[in-house]
Amino acid sequence: MGRGNARTGAMAAMAVGLVGTALAALHLATSSGGPGTGNGMVGAIGAIPLGLIATTLGRRVLARSRRTERSAGSGGHEREFGSTS
Template sequence: MSATAELLAAAEGGIIGDGRTGANLALGIGALGLAIGWLALARAGHRVSTGNARTIGISAIAAGLAGTILAVLHLATSSGGPGTGNGLVGAIAAIPLGLGAVYLGRRALTRSRHADRPAGRMTV
């Protein structure tokens, strides 16, 4: 491949086309949110002593929502079907990752709320 053809391919989106870039971004943010959610859940269970469980849980929820919204927007705007190279399958895979991050972040918030409550006092 000549240098001109490589520059032309890079200008058009390169190996990873414009369609796959949005899906990969949604996948990355969803996976990051899932990792943050696991960290928040571990912190809420007092197994890890880094950071505040509530702050980390809120961050996991925010990253999960961002990943899910990006994936749904990519699904709504992509043309063609699976296997066409526009990232449709990646966007479909990013939705459960983002929702899992939201679930783990919410669960960490609930655990941290129960851990902060005094042991001798019941509140309804």
């Protein structure tokens, strides 16, 4: 898989995680029957923690990419403008 922008991937993971969690919660609230009836309740129950995990991981990657950008952006400018030391 190719290397892309970490911020874009993080934002996508957060968005998909939040949407998946919300849709799973909506499905649980509106479906009739219980587990084993073929309504997909077990899948919705499993989708809630998976969506929360995706959101959490996306947030961590976004924070890490911001830290990396700050540290990469602050170093080296002194030498760039003619400092010889």
